[in-house]
Amino acid sequence: MRLDFVNMEAERIPHMRGGEKEVALKSYSDGKNKIMLGRLIPGATIGLHTHETNSETVYILSGTGKMLCDGVYEDLAPGVCTYCPKGHQHSLMNDNPEGSEDLVFFAVVPEQ
């Protein structure tokens, strides 16, 4: 099944998972996998949350930022991937000053 994220409409989600500012999110879900293309402007975050029934794999397409994963800050840059296994917790952040590049990522959340 082909999903064209280039031409898909983005939804604006304010304070996603209790985070700062908003996330522009393109997503598809069939109940088994949630597949996402997300964009965080500088200062935007996805709040800390635990993956109770699924895992999440995030691949950084452009920009920089940090993932707080089980209490550890991981530096993110294009070509870096961050994996949150089922039962673990994380928070994604574009911790750059205003005027910096957006953090753009691709993510897959499979029910497991």
Place this chain on the structure above:
Amino acid sequence: MRLDFVNMEAERIPHMRGGEKEVALKSYSDGKNKIMLGRLIPGATIGLHTHETNSETVYILSGTGKMLCDGVYEDLAPGVCTYCPKGHQHSLMNDNPEGSEDLVFFAVVPEQ
């Protein structure tokens, strides 16, 4: 968990799943998720295979090609994603002439 695909060593897999030529593959697996960064030169393919116990989500980073998914050819280009649910089959191909761009993709294969 941070996975740095930029600096990870690629493994060369000839005739992957019975396909043509070879795939340069960077991969991580914990038994629950296989996470991959793959590169197909022009003429290289990953042969047709069925996802019996898992699904696969493939995101195209650069280059063009086709996914044959359940008998349907899907055009692939940067920013396009192709999803193969559990129980379905697919084959990935860089069907461009020699000298064309490599097809580079990011993929997640979760056990489900």
